Amino acid sequence: MSDIIMDHVIENDDVISLSHHFNKTNQSLLYPLSFLNRNSSLSSSSSSSSSSSSNVLLILNQKITIPPKLFINILNNADLIICADGGINQLKNFTDSHNLSSSIKPHYVIGDLDSATPENLSYYTNKGTIKLLQSSQYYTDFNKSVSLINTYFNFPQIDLKSLNTLDELETCEEKLNNLSKNSLKKIDIFVLGGVGGRFDQTISIIHQIYKYKLSRNHINFTILNPEHEELIFLLTPGENFINMPKLNQSDEFKLLGFNSIKSRHNMRNVGILPLLNDTIITTHGLKWDVTNWSTSLKSKVSSSNLQVGQEGFIIKNSDYIFVNVEL
Amino acid sequence: MSDIIMDHVIENDDVISLSHHFNKTNQSLLYPLSFLNRNSSLSSSSSSSSSSSSNVLLILNQKITIPPKLFINILNNADLIICADGGINQLKNFTDSHNLSSSIKPHYVIGDLDSATPENLSYYTNKGTIKLLQSSQYYTDFNKSVSLINTYFNFPQIDLKSLNTLDELETCEEKLNNLSKNSLKKIDIFVLGGVGGRFDQTISIIHQIYKYKLSRNHINFTILNPEHEELIFLLTPGENFINMPKLNQSDEFKLLGFNSIKSRHNMRNVGILPLLNDTIITTHGLKWDVTNWSTSLKSKVSSSNLQVGQEGFIIKNSDYIFVNVEL
Incomplete structure (x- = not known):
């Protein structure tokens, strides 16, 4: 130039x-x-049939105000649905308030689980949702969810259900990710929430998406601002x-x-x-x-x-x- | 260091x-x-009796969801109340939905006035609100409001009512501001809105507050995120x-x-x-x-x-x- x-x-x-x-x-x-x-x-x-990335819907703990039909379209195109801790409350409130099908459930809920209500946790685990407690305060719920998603698609040798602990999932995934950079499956994570809430949380998500771009280039993030129907990406x-x-x-x-x-x-x-x-x-x-x-x-x-x-x-x-x- | x-x-x-x-x-x-x-x-x-800054409430075009009592406290401590264009709709909706006193009104509404509804404009101008049309697309409603506020306190020689035009207010204020940096009155602008809405608008406000710090150091900005009860400042x-x-x-x-x-x-x-x-x-x-x-x-x-x-x-x-x- x-x-x-x-x-x-x-x-x-x-x-x-x-x-x-x-x-x-x-x-x-x-x-x-x-x-x-x-x-x-x-x-x-x-x-192109070669570009076979997996679609993930990640629901954070922020009020969902998008139209129900938009939500259903996102849901139907996701291979995996994850709730980050209190995200499960937001999912429950949203589906209840719009009388959406009772078959809607996330595959996993992850975090220190201090925000998810016990009622919502049992409601969804009774339907088959897997609950993963990772209580470390060093990783955010967003970090924990990304570790889970990367593990699910790229490191199936890790038995997720056996990792109900402090930070074993995050440290395991970090190690494996650093070892095997070349052969990782592409993942598109669609994040519902993160932007539009508390300002430091917004900036923190922006910061983390940049950091993941450097350390996990096979993962793409698209954020949907759940209050204003706009997409944000890097x-x-x-x-x-x-x-x-x-x-x-x-x-x-x-x-x-x-x-x-x-x-x-x-x-x-x-x-x-x-x-x-x-x-x-x-x-x-x-x-x-x-x-x-x-x-x-x-x-x-x-x-x-x-x-x-x-x-x-x-x-x-x-x-x-x-x-x-x-x- | x-x-x-x-x-x-x-x-x-x-x-x-x-x-x-x-x-x-x-x-x-x-x-x-x-x-x-x-x-x-x-x-x-x-x-300290010497620090006699003026308090301004600036209402932007973003839904107001703060408690009515908090809003009234802010209002009672403001020397000047400004609505940026559609901010006047937000004020009307908020006071209506909480049955607040019908005597609440801004001193000015400013902008290209394409967002403010004609009904709300006449409702408030009938109560004494002054309507200032500045239709330039080069300045944002936020810029226009800051020009108005700085003029109101520091350049009373400008007859605001005579400036119902394209960008006369902004260019006039810019010139006077640049000429008289040392003797300007301190102003605290409390901004309701700007953060938490559309993401580029949030970042644009952040950008502009930094620019004003360099060009108008006598003005301080505090943003209230109207959706999450937090303050943001530089x-x-x-x-x-x-x-x-x-x-x-x-x-x-x-x-x-x-x-x-x-x-x-x-x-x-x-x-x-x-x-x-x-x-x-x-x-x-x-x-x-x-x-x-x-x-x-x-x-x-x-x-x-x-x-x-x-x-x-x-x-x-x-x-x-x-x-x-x-x-």
Whole structure:
């Protein structure tokens, strides 16, 4: 990259095509909507049989206010459902308040289990949910859940039920993970919660997702803000195509269970959030596209931007950067 | 500071006194609870008649879910009440749903006024609220509100009612502010909203509060997360005493209108959030106090810490850093 950074912003029409930008070499493809329908064009698995990642729904301890239909779609596309401690209360409250099927249950609940109520714990364990007590205060419930998920898919030799202890699961998984970096199965963790609650918890999740990117690159995280119907994810340095086609009203209702009220007609809000480092970005498919634009919390931030790309949008970033986008 | 950074953490008892740390030279004193009762020991004005800052309540466009009594206390301690555009809808919904006095009204509503409903606009303008249209898309509603507030207290020569335009207020205020840095009145802006909503809006507010610290050091911002009863503010480099005594149940109920359910008995959750830079911190009065501890989103973050200091807590920080603390 040249030493001279051009600070260039253009304003696009409300709908543009990105077809000439698609499928370039060295372009990472992201499918943020694949957790809703993994067998459609919204997912990489439809175009390539080799990319067989596993989908996990991880429910944290934060009130769930998303439409029930959206929740059911996420549930139906998950291979594994985990509740982090009090997440099990949130699941119970949500399914009760919407009269959802009583067959809904997580595969595991994990944590020091001081937030999960005894009633909810027995309600779900009676249905077959496995309860894993890991009482260490050194690991967060989020850490514990990620250890469980990685173990479940990649280290089946560990007998999860035998690990009802302090931190045996986390230390075991850490050791095995460090030993076997090359042959690990890809996992997509869809996190319900984490952002939008207490501010230090939000920032802590952001921090941890970055740390996992370095130590467990085979795991991808997508956060759903459970109060505002937006996704948050981390982009690795390079050119990233966020494959997230604009939806017509009927598809939107089928997938999301609602017709979203966007701040501008059929344009998702997008924020590009330099939380980790000063970063140089170039974008395609946003209302205000930038070229070699330097962004940091100390200088300039592209918030309240809008998606105008029919197929999604492209961000080329010099360093790790977080993105949020409306559903 | 030595080149050798000690990475030292100690665990304190649940209650400790900070009296021997108090009133040191070069210590900045912060009173985050002064917006609740400016004439008590919770506020600097009780101890020093010279520090006569003005209190402003700024209501952003985000659902208000705080207890009505807490809201009334904030309102009664504000010299000026501003609604940023759709903030006026939130105020109306909140006062309606809690049957609060119909005499409650903001002094100003400002923005491009595309979010404020015509009904709410006429409801409040009929009561005397002044409506200021500033339609520029270059400034956010938050920017527009801060320009208005700074003008109101520091540049009374500007006739606000004559500025019903695109961006005349913002450009005028910017020019006057840059010309007269030394003699400006101190302003404490208490922001209801901004954090906890859409994630790019949260990060944008954080970004802007930092920028205002550099350009308008006479204005202090305290954000109240309207969904989770916590305060967020920015610390300048140096030693900061956050004067925020532990409250007994009766005082807590009087001030907050509720007895807060803390994660641990009578200990506020505290997060120290290095959103701007790698920072070296030393703390006193937290459950896990650190000495010369290097923190950044890429390395380590002190989240879910707890206040154990009877009088508050102290953070010595090498760079600007954000803090969140439960009410």
